[in-house]
Amino acid sequence: MTPLTDIGQLAEHYDLVVVGAGPAGLSAAARAAELGLIVLLVDENPTPGGQIYRAITTTPVKDRAVLGEDYWRGSSIVGRFERAKAAYAPGCTVWSLGPDEGEPGTFEIGLSLGGKARMIAASQAILTTGAQERPFPIPGWTLPGVMTAGAAQIALKGAGIVPVGRTVIAGCGPLLYLLASQLAAAGAEIVAVLDTTPKRNWTKALAAFPDFLRSPYLAKGLQLMAQTRRRLHFVSNVTGLAAAGEGRLASVTVERKGAAETIVCDTLLLHQGVIPGVNLTNAAGCEHFFDNEQHCWVPKLDRWFASSVPGIAIAGDGAGIGGAESAALRGEIAAFDAARRLGRLTKPERDRKAAPVRAELERRLRGRRFLDLLYKPAPQFLAPKDETIVCRCEEVTAGQIRDAARRLGVTGPNQMKAFLRCGMGPCQGRLCGPTVVELIAEVRGRTPAEIGYYRLRPPVKPVTLAELAALPQTEASVEAVVR
Amino acid sequence: MFRPMRDLAPAVALNFTFDGKALKGRAGDTVAAALLANGIVACRETPVSGAPRAPYCLMGICFDCLVVIDGIGNRQGCLVPLAEGMAVETQHGRRHVEEV
Numbered sequence: 001m002t003p004l005t006d007i008g009q010l011a012e013h014y015d016l017v018v019v020g021a022g023p024a025g026l027s028a029a030a031r032a033a034e035l036g037l038i039v040l041l042v043d044e045n046p047t048p049g050g051q052i053y054r055a056i057t058t059t060p061v062k063d064r065a066v067l068g069e070d071y072w073r074g075s076s077i078v079g080r081f082e083r084a085k086a087a088y089a090p091g092c093t094v095w096s097l098g099p100d101e102g103e104p105g106t107f108e109i110g111l112s113l114g115g116k117a118r119m120i121a122a123s124q125a126i127l128t129t130g131a132q133e134r135p136f137p138i139p140g141w142t143l144p145g146v147m148t149a150g151a152a153q154i155a156l157k158g159a160g161i162v163p164v165g166r167t168v169i170a171g172c173g174p175l176l177y178l179l180a181s182q183l184a185a186a187g188a189e190i191v192a193v194l195d196t197t198p199k200r201n202w203t204k205a206l207a208a209f210p211d212f213l214r215s216p217y218l219a220k221g222l223q224l225m226a227q228t229r230r231r232l233h234f235v236s237n238v239t240g241l242a243a244a245g246e247g248r249l250a251s252v253t254v255e256r257k258g259a260a261e262t263i264v265c266d267t268l269l270l271h272q273g274v275i276p277g278v279n280l281t282n283a284a285g286c287e288h289f290f291d292n293e294q295h296c297w298v299p300k301l302d303r304w305f306a307s308s309v310p311g312i313a314i315a316g317d318g319a320g321i322g323g324a325e326s327a328a329l330r331g332e333i334a335a336f337d338a339a340r341r342l343g344r345l346t347k348p349e350r351d352r353k354a355a356p357v358r359a360e361l362e363r364r365l366r367g368r369r370f371l372d373l374l375y376k377p378a379p380q381f382l383a384p385k386d387e388t389i390v391c392r393c394e395e396v397t398a399g400q401i402r403d404a405a406r407r408l409g410v411t412g413p414n415q416m417k418a419f420l421r422c423g424m425g426p427c428q429g430r431l432c433g434p435t436v437v438e439l440i441a442e443v444r445g446r447t448p449a450e451i452g453y454y455r456l457r458p459p460v461k462p463v464t465l466a467e468l469a470a471l472p473q474t475e476a477s478v479e480a481v482v483r
Numbered sequence: 484m485f486r487p488m489r490d491l492a493p494a495v496a497l498n499f500t501f502d503g504k505a506l507k508g509r510a511g512d513t514v515a516a517a518l519l520a521n522g523i524v525a526c527r528e529t530p531v532s533g534a535p536r537a538p539y540c541l542m543g544i545c546f547d548c549l550v551v552i553d554g555i556g557n558r559q560g561c562l563v564p565l566a567e568g569m570a571v572e573t574q575h576g577r578r579h580v581e582e583v
């Protein structure tokens with residue numbers, strides 16, 4: 001692996017550009033390089049690993065038991081990439097990806113590194129931008145002191161820091177147990193774990209239970225769950241949450257069984273599962289659909305993780321949530337197909353090489369459906385009460401969105417932008433999109449699939465005017481503005 | 484609001500400032516992590532209501548960690564590695580045109 005630290009070191013053209021250095025991106029880039037492709041892996045973080053193997057090469061956490069063996073498995077994935085002949089640009093942001101008008105069949109990618117922007121070309125792209133935590137809008141979630149549980153995990157992995165004082169963790173999903181146990185092992189004072197899993201989900205989930213029994217994680221997952229429940233103060237069947245404080249968090253009010261209780265705390269960590277981050281894939285023009293079981297937007301992909309845009313594949317959790325092990329395998333499969341598209345592998349070669357990876361992927365995905373059904377968030381946490389801020393950037397409340405949908409007849413999230421500016425702040429809808437869709441669907445009596453999602457456009461990450469202005473001009477771009 | 488856990492690998496100490504106040508961080512930290520570790524409660528004020536905000540996701544998606552770093556506004560503190568001598572400041576509202 002060759003690290004690139006200056007944008008000038010990037011080549012004009014690569015066979016394959018992989019975006020995101022989590023397990024999927026690292027494996028895709030390593031495999032493609034092993035197959036002889038000229039590969040660039042770009043990642044906006046300073047070190048490889050993505051979120052799941054965050055800071056795997058640099059973490060100051062010495063006690064391996066704190067983060068657990070599953071975390072340390074990331075070392076071998078990074079190790080393989082480091083041995084591969086690929087270029088790696090950390091701290092590099094991709095802000096646009098589109099077909100190269102001048103050269104059909106190639107892509108033009110807009111990048112920023114060290115405050116300088118540049119356009120490069122690629123024949124193929126594999127987007128492995130991963131997942132984000134599902135927005136968890138509750139009253140007071142914008143207060144300092146409230147953060148996602150994933151953020152606390154990132155702080156622990158990356159900097160070896162833990163919350164000070166009384167810490168409450170709230171939400172649902174398999175990761176909640178892992179986060180709670182890691183933070184407890186690191187010495188955080190967890191005063192309560194508030195479980196929002198709706199009781200009635202069990203009925204639906206049980207139908208998928210036989211499959212879950214064959215899941216490779218069953219034993220480990222159950223053990224972790226039992227341990228966490230035994231060691232920490234667990235509160236189930238939570239139906240309402242509200243954070244409060246003046247300028248910073250002071251307490252969280254918990255509703256269950258029709259009664260409310262207030263817990264004084266310094267930190268509140270929220271988590272209700274993860275969803276694919278769709279900003280880059282959506283802006284690149286890839287088609288998406290609403291997955292009812294995972295309850296989120298997922299790109300439309302074929303068996304090789306190829307999207308609706310020829311030449312763009314999407315692997316890892318960005319292709320639909322599957323977890324870290326499946327992400328690495330998906331990356332490999334996408335890389336085999338990229339090599340086939342570039343003529344480095346024939347179809348039969350590709351199929352033969354990918355067969356064992358595919359079999360392992362199937363094994364890894366067993367039991368996923370059970371988890372998806374069990375941990376589907378309750379409606380009140382998807383479409384919150386009126387006073388709740390939904391768009392954190394523009395400070396738009398659920399009540400305003402409901403009102404616009406009802407009184408002004410706003411039918412979709414794109415139109416909603418024009419009325420309320422939700423989704424138009426710097427996060428570009430990442431933290432409000434799913435909720436805005438949910439609220440419009442609720443008011444209009446439709447499904448999220450019928451409502452649709454934001455149409456996102458590049459730049460998908462902020463890029464300064466100075467960076468854009470300093471981009472080298474092509475003849476075509478000069479002609480476009482000079483008359 | 485955060486503190487180092489026990490038994491951390493040693494790291495080079497870095498000096499930086501937040502709104503003029505001298506602070507210390509560890510090499511390898513992001514700006515946002517260093518602020519949290521120093522007990523900084525809020526790092527920005529929103530453009531709409533002026534409400535205080537602190538890093539929320541630490542993974543580059545929420546933009547609540549926006550700060551001014553060495554005079555350049557709207558930087559995502561959770562993506563920028565801390566460096567010796569950095570001057571970090573609260574981001575008040577929107578980035579101002581004269582900074583561009």
Ligand code: FES
Binds near residue numbers: 539547549562
């Ligand atoms: S803390 Fe969310 S973008 Fe930095």
